[in-house]
Amino acid sequence: MKYFLSLCLLGSHIFGLAQDLSNHVPTLSKSVFVINAAAIHEKCQKANLETFDFFKAFKENTDKYLRGSGVDNALVPMLVANSDDFGISTSDNSYLFMRDRDSINYTAFLFKVSNEEKANSLIKTMVRDEDGVELGIGEGFEFAYNDNMIIGWNSRMVSFFDYRIPSYYGTWDAVEETVTEDYYENYEDRYEALEKEEEEKKARSILTALEEVFNPNPNHTISGNDHFKEAVMKSSDIIFFADGFGNMNVMNDVFGTRGTVDGMLSIFADNYFYCHMNLNDNDITAAYTYHVSDVFKDMMLATNNGKFNKNLIKYIDGQDLIGYLGMAVDPEAYYEMVMDIYSKVMSSMPGYGELVNSGMDIYNILLDEDEVFDFIKGDALFAVTNIKPFDVTYTTYEYDDDFNENEITKTKQELLPEYVFLASIGNEKLSGKIIELLVKSELLIQKEGYYLVIDPTSRYRKNKENGMLHYVAIENDVLIVTNDVELVTTYRESGLPKNRLISKERRTHLKKNNYVGYWNSDNTFSKMTAEMKSMGQDFFDIMEEGNAVIDHASINGLSSQGNLFSADLKLKMKEGEKLAITHLLELAESIYKMQVK
Amino acid sequence: MTLYIECFGIILAIVMFLSKSKKLKRNPRVYSTCKIFKFYLLFVAMATMLSGCFDFVEDIKIHDNGSGEAKFKLNLSKSKTKIGGIMLMDSIRGFPVPSKEKIHEKLSEMKSMLSNQPGISNVEITENWSEYIFQLKMNFDHVNKLNVALKKALAKEDRAKKYVYDAYSYSNSTFSRNYVAQDYSEFSEWKTDFATVLEGAKLILIHRFDQPVVSQDNSKYMLSKNSKSVMFRASFLDLKEKKVTLQNTIALK
Numbered sequence: 001m002k003y004f005l006s007l008c009l010l011g012s013h014i015f016g017l018a019q020d021l022s023n024h025v026p027t028l029s030k031s032v033f034v035i036n037a038a039a040i041h042e043k044c045q046k047a048n049l050e051t052f053d054f055f056k057a058f059k060e061n062t063d064k065y066l067r068g069s070g071v072d073n074a075l076v077p078m079l080v081a082n083s084d085d086f087g088i089s090t091s092d093n094s095y096l097f098m099r100d101r102d103s104i105n106y107t108a109f110l111f112k113v114s115n116e117e118k119a120n121s122l123i124k125t126m127v128r129d130e131d132g133v134e135l136g137i138g139e140g141f142e143f144a145y146n147d148n149m150i151i152g153w154n155s156r157m158v159s160f161f162d163y164r165i166p167s168y169y170g171t172w173d174a175v176e177e178t179v180t181e182d183y184y185e186n187y188e189d190r191y192e193a194l195e196k197e198e199e200e201k202k203a204r205s206i207l208t209a210l211e212e213v214f215n216p217n218p219n220h221t222i223s224g225n226d227h228f229k230e231a232v233m234k235s236s237d238i239i240f241f242a243d244g245f246g247n248m249n250v251m252n253d254v255f256g257t258r259g260t261v262d263g264m265l266s267i268f269a270d271n272y273f274y275c276h277m278n279l280n281d282n283d284i285t286a287a288y289t290y291h292v293s294d295v296f297k298d299m300m301l302a303t304n305n306g307k308f309n310k311n312l313i314k315y316i317d318g319q320d321l322i323g324y325l326g327m328a329v330d331p332e333a334y335y336e337m338v339m340d341i342y343s344k345v346m347s348s349m350p351g352y353g354e355l356v357n358s359g360m361d362i363y364n365i366l367l368d369e370d371e372v373f374d375f376i377k378g379d380a381l382f383a384v385t386n387i388k389p390f391d392v393t394y395t396t397y398e399y400d401d402d403f404n405e406n407e408i409t410k411t412k413q414e415l416l417p418e419y420v421f422l423a424s425i426g427n428e429k430l431s432g433k434i435i436e437l438l439v440k441s442e443l444l445i446q447k448e449g450y451y452l453v454i455d456p457t458s459r460y461r462k463n464k465e466n467g468m469l470h471y472v473a474i475e476n477d478v479l480i481v482t483n484d485v486e487l488v489t490t491y492r493e494s495g496l497p498k499n500r501l502i503s504k505e506r507r508t509h510l511k512k513n514n515y516v517g518y519w520n521s522d523n524t525f526s527k528m529t530a531e532m533k534s535m536g537q538d539f540f541d542i543m544e545e546g547n548a549v550i551d552h553a554s555i556n557g558l559s560s561q562g563n564l565f566s567a568d569l570k571l572k573m574k575e576g577e578k579l580a581i582t583h584l585l586e587l588a589e590s591i592y593k594m595q596v597k
Numbered sequence: 598m599t600l601y602i603e604c605f606g607i608i609l610a611i612v613m614f615l616s617k618s619k620k621l622k623r624n625p626r627v628y629s630t631c632k633i634f635k636f637y638l639l640f641v642a643m644a645t646m647l648s649g650c651f652d653f654v655e656d657i658k659i660h661d662n663g664s665g666e667a668k669f670k671l672n673l674s675k676s677k678t679k680i681g682g683i684m685l686m687d688s689i690r691g692f693p694v695p696s697k698e699k700i701h702e703k704l705s706e707m708k709s710m711l712s713n714q715p716g717i718s719n720v721e722i723t724e725n726w727s728e729y730i731f732q733l734k735m736n737f738d739h740v741n742k743l744n745v746a747l748k749k750a751l752a753k754e755d756r757a758k759k760y761v762y763d764a765y766s767y768s769n770s771t772f773s774r775n776y777v778a779q780d781y782s783e784f785s786e787w788k789t790d791f792a793t794v795l796e797g798a799k800l801i802l803i804h805r806f807d808q809p810v811v812s813q814d815n816s817k818y819m820l821s822k823n824s825k826s827v828m829f830r831a832s833f834l835d836l837k838e839k840k841v842t843l844q845n846t847i848a849l850k
Binding site: 392394395396397399401402403405412414416468 | 821
């Protein structure tokens, strides 16, 4: 019995896949978005999308709006949001994909029809009154196109294409052959014939694209791609998938035919990427997963073996923290990985690959890796710890009694970010030498236990301490670069007092991840209120509304499992009873109201 | 990611929709005029993202025979931190931000154009990129030649001509700084409030002569201690709101 059930489940899965439109998406598509129309529709309904004024206006202008908008522009959200009205199935996935062929490059949006009458009406709306629309019938589908867009449809599905015929298409001949030129009586005839030929070429390219989508070779669709199957195993509101090999087309212009770049392609051969995007109740998340080839896997694992030095945390002021961005890697492994990729890529360069390779070999011999990697520890963090007034100098002119001009320097206060860049360093001897060199070159001025940075391009170099100042210090094996003088004087040795340090939640964030990012909405907004107001009341109102909705954003990564490496981006909404989507729609509503005011 | 936001929030779609309808409504003449100004007064355009923190200085020395030296200086030093940040972006609030190279190229074009004008010599353009101060300096055989040269430089395109007029005249020991009040209503189409842009932006005019000034008809112009120069100071906002005029006729000894 259990075998029978398993068979049934397998059968239903295969049947489901066969019904899914993924078997109409070419496997060599550059990238594919899987849009879970059902989930999005449900969330829009939960948030009462229909009650928002901007949506009502949106619908009222549908007719005007649909004509002339492109797939890669705003057509897709319009169709997804109004799926019911346009006969788009809300129980099936829709697909958006990009495909580059030699004869045509296109972006297509493909959806299943739930109501044929409504879908036909949508097509009519889009085709009606458009200039230069050509209509045609293919095998099992109808189509229409003009210079900007192609629409293909049958009773089961509709596809919109934005397209471009590559300028080089048809301009080369692989084999030299004798071409018999037709004779034309005059230039106009010749021009007309050429134009006709171009039109025919375009029509053939368009039909090729439509055929590939409506009548695909079952072995050449994305539904058979194992990487893709893995990406869509877990359901999400939107899934983005990009196959590494498919994307290598872009390199053709640089490297020529693929035969010459085997070495380079081998490192990307098993690389693919997917991202699951979800609008949850209280946040919006994008979970990125990158699958690397076995060649890369070990290098990535070694690179990822980095941690943030605890001493770094001692210098991050958490009281008014705006945000931070940082990474912790094993520098030696990272260097080796980068050099390996670089070497493979560069050596594939036609013409001078060998020369580049030799140069890199010499560079590697000369580089004292022990010294360098003893100096750079691999963890670095940039934090904006406040936004506050700083002294800034500027040039202005004074005039004497006879109005002769005298250039003078004045100082004013300006609201600027207070920042700190922190990196773990070792090799005291080497760091001492570097600092000494910078002091000799007058790029740094030695102070008591720290250094003042001098801008080499500044005309005020002679008056070294004018304007906004930047400081450098090395303490507790940490390189500190900041514009906060208090940090390099009072707190250089001891670190900041405990009550000023970042929260436990932030410390855990740094402890558990080696790629981090964080941004705090409240702190940014409260510090920049005056500045935002100066940008205009409308701008301020939108920012104010945004702040009322967003709590913080964060980047967490990288975790690994086999050949898969993942990171995630989270936009956390303010706590409350409202759903994240409601927050977003309210933000859209306020933007709309400000626009129509 | 962009698509993600598009599909879910429909935010971008609505913004695009609105901006699209605005584009349709946009007066092409105004748009083109703004485009021209973007190139010729590109720094002023950049200053529009700020709160009008810039000074413009016109300093002209006129000799008895009508020849002289003209200096036009745009000083954005007060806003240099913001401009430094803006220069890192592609566009801000609807205005494309030109690169340093593009600005240099346009200024060089202007220099070359002015150098080829009859009666104009020693054209110099100074670019101070650390303070964002830019100066155009040239000698002229007669103020009439200066008028023609400036007209040609600023009115390369037909649509910009309305903003250019004969600003200077000199004969029989009388110098006039002419002014045709501008209609700035077109600029209300800009995404930025024009008043905000001009708030705090200063205009300084200095006219110097070989002979002492006997009289002038605009009391906003101050006379120097040696009586050989006059100076006018006002905010661009006052000029826009027509609270002041640059028009002045000066009689020399």
